[in-house]
Amino acid sequence: MTVRTALGRAVTRLGHIALAAAAVAGAMSALLFGAVRLGHVQTITLVSGSMHPTISVGDLVISTPVDADEVEVGDIITVRSAYTGELVTHRVTGVGGTSEPGMRAITMKGDANSDEDQEVYVVSRVFKHRVTLPYVGRAVEVLSTPPGVYFGIVTLVAALGFTFLPKEDDREELERQADEPAPV
Numbered sequence: 001m002t003v004r005t006a007l008g009r010a011v012t013r014l015g016h017i018a019l020a021a022a023a024v025a026g027a028m029s030a031l032l033f034g035a036v037r038l039g040h041v042q043t044i045t046l047v048s049g050s051m052h053p054t055i056s057v058g059d060l061v062i063s064t065p066v067d068a069d070e071v072e073v074g075d076i077i078t079v080r081s082a083y084t085g086e087l088v089t090h091r092v093t094g095v096g097g098t099s100e101p102g103m104r105a106i107t108m109k110g111d112a113n114s115d116e117d118q119e120v121y122v123v124s125r126v127f128k129h130r131v132t133l134p135y136v137g138r139a140v141e142v143l144s145t146p147p148g149v150y151f152g153i154v155t156l157v158a159a160l161g162f163t164f165l166p167k168e169d170d171r172e173e174l175e176r177q178a179d180e181p182a183p184v
Helices: 003-037 136-143 146-163 168-179
Strands: 042-045 060-067 076-080 087-097 104-109 121-123 125-133
Touching: 003 042, 003 146, 042 136, 060 076, 060 136, 076 104, 136 146
Parallel strands: none
Antiparallel strands: 042 060, 060 125, 076 087, 076 125, 087 104, 104 121
16 A cells, blocks of 8 residues: 555545534534524523633533423523523522512522622523533634635535545556557
8 A cells, every 4th residue: 555545545534524524513503403493492602701610601502491480499591681681691599489470580690600690580481501512602603604604615515525536446447447448
């Protein structure tokens, strides 16, 4: 086996691995996208360190919608702030009733914060934390930008190209056939 043959096989193998990884990531992304669009899950990229070390800046949090009646102290949930309109992901420190049926008054605090949030969140539904994917939120944000999309396309095309490179055995056969005289 020549160095060229070994290098060609290694490059082809890397292409196969990259293509398989891209296929798996693509399938998982499509499933997650569908679940988000149908309202079965919510994805949130954390932008502050208030939940560190449990959840860090840039982590992707996957949550599911639940009725506020199901929330317990200690749960990590995401709610929309009535004051800022922003989503807040913190740990529940208290759950109380309200005068409105189905509504709950929830107090929360970030794990890294010394004080509870000033706002009491009055809600009927929340997003309950299910999974944290470290660093994935940052990658999703980067790949969602135009340069990130271009990078993804170039990477996919390169992986496809490496996958379809002819094998060394095929190259040798083509060279042998080229050396043979053409039948008359």
